[in-house]
Amino acid sequence: MKKIRIFIIFIIFALLASGTLACQPAPVDQVPAQSLTVFAAASMTESFGELATLFEASHPNVNVILNFAGSNTLRAQIENGAPANVFASANTKEMDALVTSELVAADAPQLFLHNRLVIITPTTNPANLASFDNLARSDLKLIFAAEEVPVGKYTRQMLANAGTEFSEKVLANIVSNESDVKQVVAKIQLGEADAGIVYTSDAVAAPELVVIEIPAVFNVLASYPIAPLTDAPLAAEFVNFVLSPEGQAILEIWGFTPIN
Amino acid sequence: MSTLRLYFKHLTSDTQTNWIFVIPSLILLALFGIPLLALILQATQTAFFEHALTKEAIAALQLSLTTSLLSVGITLILGTPLAYSLARWSFAGKKHVEMLVDLPVVLPPAVAGLALLIAFGRQGLVGQFFNQIGIHLPFTTAAVVIAQTFVAAPLYIRAARIGFADIDTQLEEAAYVEGANQWQLFSEVMFPMARRAITSGAILTWTRALGEFGATILFAGNLEGVTQTMPLAIYLGFERNIGVAIALSVVLVGFSAILLLFARSIEKE
Numbered sequence: 001m002k003k004i005r006i007f008i009i010f011i012i013f014a015l016l017a018s019g020t021l022a023c024q025p026a027p028v029d030q031v032p033a034q035s036l037t038v039f040a041a042a043s044m045t046e047s048f049g050e051l052a053t054l055f056e057a058s059h060p061n062v063n064v065i066l067n068f069a070g071s072n073t074l075r076a077q078i079e080n081g082a083p084a085n086v087f088a089s090a091n092t093k094e095m096d097a098l099v100t101s102e103l104v105a106a107d108a109p110q111l112f113l114h115n116r117l118v119i120i121t122p123t124t125n126p127a128n129l130a131s132f133d134n135l136a137r138s139d140l141k142l143i144f145a146a147e148e149v150p151v152g153k154y155t156r157q158m159l160a161n162a163g164t165e166f167s168e169k170v171l172a173n174i175v176s177n178e179s180d181v182k183q184v185v186a187k188i189q190l191g192e193a194d195a196g197i198v199y200t201s202d203a204v205a206a207p208e209l210v211v212i213e214i215p216a217v218f219n220v221l222a223s224y225p226i227a228p229l230t231d232a233p234l235a236a237e238f239v240n241f242v243l244s245p246e247g248q249a250i251l252e253i254w255g256f257t258p259i260n
Numbered sequence: 261m262s263t264l265r266l267y268f269k270h271l272t273s274d275t276q277t278n279w280i281f282v283i284p285s286l287i288l289l290a291l292f293g294i295p296l297l298a299l300i301l302q303a304t305q306t307a308f309f310e311h312a313l314t315k316e317a318i319a320a321l322q323l324s325l326t327t328s329l330l331s332v333g334i335t336l337i338l339g340t341p342l343a344y345s346l347a348r349w350s351f352a353g354k355k356h357v358e359m360l361v362d363l364p365v366v367l368p369p370a371v372a373g374l375a376l377l378i379a380f381g382r383q384g385l386v387g388q389f390f391n392q393i394g395i396h397l398p399f400t401t402a403a404v405v406i407a408q409t410f411v412a413a414p415l416y417i418r419a420a421r422i423g424f425a426d427i428d429t430q431l432e433e434a435a436y437v438e439g440a441n442q443w444q445l446f447s448e449v450m451f452p453m454a455r456r457a458i459t460s461g462a463i464l465t466w467t468r469a470l471g472e473f474g475a476t477i478l479f480a481g482n483l484e485g486v487t488q489t490m491p492l493a494i495y496l497g498f499e500r501n502i503g504v505a506i507a508l509s510v511v512l513v514g515f516s517a518i519l520l521l522f523a524r525s526i527e528k529e
């Protein structure tokens with residue numbers, strides 16, 4: 001019995017602790033809060049985090065809920081009824097799919113930024129990679145995003161631009177196809193592979209990694225569209241904020257290329 | 261079927277208070293059953309065999325079977341002595357050893373995968389030494405087996421431990437009187453007596469290993485034919501080709517159901 005009592009007290013304390021933590025940010029004068037759910041490609045994790053904080057600051061009582069994953073995963077979630085208000089995709093393919101299934105109005109999507117690819121290696125650069133050509137060496141362990149994920153698709157396009165033979169050699173070095181771009185970054189940060197290919201913006205968000213540029217002639221330009229999914233004025237406001245000079249400036253800080 | 265008939269007999273036989281038990285049960289059973297039903301119905305609508313026989317699906321199926329059977333083998337070889345020791349000996353810190361053995365079952369698989377990665381990864385606690393002698397674990401089929409063993413072996417150890425502990429101590433004394441040594445006692449008395457618990461425990465471990473996802477995707481990564489087991493192919497395939505994902509899911513559900521039925525029938529013997 002004594003043990004049970006101790007256990008119950010432990011549970012009560014755990015609940016109290018989580019309760020106080022959860023209650024802290026609540027404002028004193030309770031105005032019913034509105035929430036805005038934004039589904040954004042994993043590559044926008046840091047930049048959209050900052051944009052959401054600023055949007056909340058200028059819109060008191062609005063709570064921005066962010067959901068990051070591979071754009072293909074987000075598209076599938078939206079198709080299956082996920083309650084998103086805004087969708088920001090890392091390629092036009094996933095956005096077009098939602099237009100086709102009439103979940104996004106045909107004239108709603110707007111391009112809001114560009115992104116490019118870079119090679120990243122762990123801080124120690126264990127394989128001593130020095131240039132893009134080195135990727136075809138046969139002694140490498142590479143981690144890319146899976147072909148289904150936009151960045152994985154862009155990676156394969158970029159490699160194909162550099163020649164079929166080169167591309168095949170590089171692809172033979174893959175040890176894992178990850179489910180989104182941040183998984184690639186995480187595994188390179190842990191030093192589990194010699195190199196990965198991610199967006200410029202991901203390299204900016206992980207400054208401790210070594211960055212190797214990809215020749216501009218081969219590199220691809222990723223175009224990111226954004227669209228409100230509902231008629232809610234708040235969704236349109238958020239899209240406008242992302243497209244505003246202030247929003248674009250923040251995206252540029254995180255390594256994206258603004259659209260204009 | 262007979263259990264079902266019995267159930268309905270109770271339902272109709274008497275009293276008005278049965279619903280207190282029946283309705284909550286039915287709600288929960290619906291929660292378990294409806295998703296499986298939906299999966300199977302969906303599979304019959306799409307070209308099930310066409311999807312189940314794609315190159316990708318077969319590679320995942322083969323890999324899943326090989327790795328899960330290897331995991332079961334390792335579990336039997338290493339887990340049986342551990343279960344035997346835990347059942348028969350008391351030693352200092354035994355409670356903590358038991359906790360350590362039970363912990364992987366309740367850990368979120370993502371935690372297991374992350375822990376494996378920072379232990380056996382290239383720059384991991386132990387992995388850096390492996391790396392120096394040329395052994396690379398992450399992103400290999402061996403990593404899949406390690407991840408599966410990590411999460412699934414505790415189920416076997418628990419079952420086998422209970423099996424060994426349930427054996428009447430008089431049998432053990434009788435064996436000693438006959439002059440048996442420790443190994444003879446184990447191989448000729450204890451192991452045969454605990455056979456049922458061992459088999460059903462091994463099957464549980466097998467089903468859990470087949471379903472392993474979180475630890476595998478973190479520690480072993482995802483590469484077709486090398487580390488892409490069925491659950492990974494289902495997860496990553498569901499956006500590209502939902503047909504393949506559903507076909508593989510149905511195969512996995514069917515296989516696991518058969519194994520569980522088999523385990524149950526052994527327990528009841």
